[in-house]
Amino acid sequence: MMPAGLTGSKRTGAGLTLGPLLFHWPVEKRRDFYARIADEAPVDCVHLGEVICSKRAPFFEREIPAIAERLKKAGKQVVLSTLALVTTEREIAEVRAACDAGYLVEVNDVSCLRVLGGRPHVVGPLMNVFNEGALSYMVRGGAVRVVPPPEVSAAGIATLARAAQGMDKGAMDQSVEIEAFAFGRQVLSIAMRCYHARSRGLTKDTCQFACEADPDGLPLATIADEPFGVVNGISVLSHGYVAAFAQMAPLAAAGVARFRLSPQDCDMVAVAKLARSVLDGAREPTSALAELRPLIGAVPVVDGYLRGVSGRETIPA
Amino acid sequence: MTGELPTPVHLLKFALHALPPPLMQPALEGVMRAMERQHEKLFRRLCKLAPARILFVPDDTPQAFLLDIAAERLRLEPAARDAKADVAIKGRLAALLALMEGRVDSDTAFFTRSVQLSGDTAIAVGFRNTLDGENISLMEDALASVKPLEEPGRKLVLRLDRRLGRVRAGMERWRDGVHARAHGGHDPAEEHAAVEGEIAGLRKRLAQLEATVRRRGAGGEKAA
């Protein structure tokens, strides 16, 4: 599972994961995106599958096998992410289908655990695994990798990573891996209502895929013009991108096995290269951050949750 | 619904206008000591909020009050309307009293904008929630604190309370014209006017009592 052949004092053996695409991009754009990831991005694992809205899923579903094949050929593990909010029979059927599609599955709703019935899986950041008690239960239930929720601080992630090492070997006969969210917008809320639809005076059922117009989310600001977050269908995401370059080495030292990069509408190959070089000890976190800024335009970089303060806090200068 | 009992408030407002400054402080001091005696547990819980200075600013009286909470004591004193405090709670006197006695819900008071906060919101909320943990009647406590007033004063207030209990629902509708029209056949306004008349009479009697207290106070006998 780990990239081989890493040496050097600052190098960590930690891997990189490209998380599921949370936005509704047109099929063409997605196809190109994953082709480039397969060919150029130094990530070890790529998540496919729709997390936010079941109405979006059909647009990309039939592309998944071919893209997964190409990613595997490029040496990347493929994980199929599942829905964050499951309520209808159709959505339950989708979760069942995902669990039987032959991929390692990422659980984002408790229902998926019930379907898996102990088969190996990844527990995604939308599950509430806040503490070692919940982590231990997940491991006994077949979790091979767990991504703590965005709210957990770096210290909390380190505590979980240390606890994980002491736990019994999980379903894949290896210690459960802790994966930390390291780049992109954090999911702050999930709802039954679609706010993209509501912003256009529509409902979830009549949404006309309003979310497609905002490939990086629809910005929200307070009435005093302070940035609040972005709407993405039924979810609200952080207004800033997380960039956890500074926390990568200490977290890896605490036993964090992987770092997640969440796809944003920017050059993700370049982002992955920056993250890889920080993990390899080839770049200082501060210089990686400086190189990141031009890649992400005006989007601020936040890391408040990792520091145990308000999530919206930007990285101190 | 507001849950306010307006009549005792009229009396209190009257007292606030009538009480000469030298008597105000002992009276407030008395209220606090009475509360300490009668609600010891509440008193202890309030002291846990220390240090905190809460300013009450009634819209409809010239006088504001400062509650100074320290580790072992509560002190209530007359204060300027812009006195320095951690948090100021503003609203009509009736709304402030109703809020403190738990007769009106604080969130309701906020939703309806009948009470406004400025400053440290946590202190105000902690104070309100702590106060709501026990049934208190500030009126009763206040009366209990001013010995000479106690018996006749209590009778007056109880009488008014009974009278008001009967017309309270009607008064609430009276305040809300829409409701008043919807409840035809019953004229709360008329009943309210009758109560107002009764209050005027009682006020006069209270004024006489007040005068007695004032004379005794001037004679050196300290209230409770």
Next chain:
Amino acid sequence: MTKYLELVCPGGTPAAFRASVDAGADTVYCGFRDVTNARNYPGLNFDREEMAEAIDYAHQRGRHVLIAINTFPRAGEMGPWRQAVDDAASLGADAVILADIGVLDYAASRHPELRRHLSVQAGASNMLSLDFYRENFGISRAVLPRMFELREVASLVARMGVEAETFAFGSFGTMTEGRCILSSYLCGKSPSSDGACAPAECVTYAERDGEERVLLGGMTMNSFAPGEPASYPTPCKARLMVRGEPMYIFDEPEGLNAHDILPRLKEAGVTALKIEGRQRSRAYVTQVVRTFRAALDALAEGRPVPPADLVGITEGGKESLGAYRKGWR
């Protein structure tokens, strides 16, 4: 179908607890005075002695007590939650309301005899999730999230295999409970681990241009003209700028009142109705509980349900059927 729907009412303070019992609650839910419960606001909740007294007060009158231990412990800090579960058991609570999988696991293995209810914070939003919690942690009841239409509630209740408790009155957000961290994003404190959404310590009010501004963690959530009804300063009730226009993008400031659909909730097979509001006062508790007591008694006895007049104490001064209403989403 049960004749009497169980009326589950808030006990934020010892006095509000007694008010709930006196006004006709069948069951009162409450929490310890710490981070283990989702209404961890200043001046609220119970120390151990107060909890013992409250349980005694309720039991003497034949009522039940549920202790909410429904937050998510932070890594390495499970002690207080375990202690809370142990104490709930030893104090004789009739059930605990739990959300975190680690806490559920602890309670199920250490106190199998103590009834476990699944908190709304666990966000069980479908049959499979309910099955998961029932099979793994032996829950006896689940509090359903405030996100279903009436027909969906009925469909779940018919199949869920444990008792269903649904919300009948009080404030509600549009986000799935237990899955919203907007509050901690803005002010550092969240319902998940701190037990408080938009806590008072993070809220400030400021007068500006004749309007009252409400700020959370220094961010402006709303601004009210004089006399305009206000709502909670929670992020999901914020008035925000969307494509340059101010709007309530998540939800209007309004509160839930399911009084008008009580017969239909009963027909659906719901066991218990929950009144929200541990953060609210005795006055609120008394008024709401009395109203619903009268309604449930009438319903059980086949009389017409008397009308309710609760709009005055409702958030934003406006009532709604919330998600129960078709088309809400």
